[in-house]
Amino acid sequence: MKKTGTGAPVKRERVPQAERRRITRGKLLDATIDSLIEIGYSRTTTVEVGERTGLSRGTQLHHFPSKADLLVAAIEHLADERSKEFEVALQARLDEGDDPVDAMVDMLWMMFSDPIYWAVIELMVAARTDPELLEKLEGFERSLGGRLYAAFKELTGRQGRETKGSLEMTLYFMRGLAMERIFRQNEAHYAHLLKRWKTQLRMLLAT
Numbered sequence: 001m002k003k004t005g006t007g008a009p010v011k012r013e014r015v016p017q018a019e020r021r022r023i024t025r026g027k028l029l030d031a032t033i034d035s036l037i038e039i040g041y042s043r044t045t046t047v048e049v050g051e052r053t054g055l056s057r058g059t060q061l062h063h064f065p066s067k068a069d070l071l072v073a074a075i076e077h078l079a080d081e082r083s084k085e086f087e088v089a090l091q092a093r094l095d096e097g098d099d100p101v102d103a104m105v106d107m108l109w110m111m112f113s114d115p116i117y118w119a120v121i122e123l124m125v126a127a128r129t130d131p132e133l134l135e136k137l138e139g140f141e142r143s144l145g146g147r148l149y150a151a152f153k154e155l156t157g158r159q160g161r162e163t164k165g166s167l168e169m170t171l172y173f174m175r176g177l178a179m180e181r182i183f184r185q186n187e188a189h190y191a192h193l194l195k196r197w198k199t200q201l202r203m204l205l206a207t
Contacts, residue, residue, distance in 0.1 A: 082116070101201055104152060112174040
């Protein structure tokens with residue numbers, strides 16, 4: 001207990017355990033994302049994350065028993081934050097009277113063209129030869145796909161297998177463009193392709 005200048009003791013407020021846990025996990029997850037973006041999957045190790053956070057190996061293992069747990073949790077953490085931002089931005093576009101398909105495609109491209117998506121690409125490639133990572137990443141992909149489908153269904157007023165297939169095609173298209181940006185930085189070209197896809201998507205939804 002600390003004393004003031006008058007000699008009276010000052011009681012320090014103790015941070016609740018749940019809050020300390022949240023802060024520690026946040027440090028680990030943010031450091032993992034930064035590492036994936038800056039140096040890639042192969043060089044993103046638990047040692048690297050420990051050096052970035054200043055946290056011990058034991059603390060890391062307490063929160064994330066394996067590297068795969070840490071990596072996928074980091075992506076889930078990122079996706080949760082980005083999904084909330086996505087929903088707010090999308091609603092703003094709709095409130096301004098924008099076409100739902102235009103707004104949805106544009107907002108999705110904002111997510112896929114963000115430098116942070118490199119972290120996702122790093123994990124997708126690594127999962128091809130890492131069964132543990134693949135299993136965890138598949139769960140994440142299903143969860144994210146479900147959230148996007150719910151938003152897509154609400155926006156377009158359509159649902160069912162064909163509508164879900166149209167969304168899946170849109171996501172595949174976005175992933176392809178994101179990968180292409182590794183080799184070709186031409187935003188005007190991508191804007192042209194996105195405009196053409198919006199036309200195709202409307203046709204698919206009208207079928």
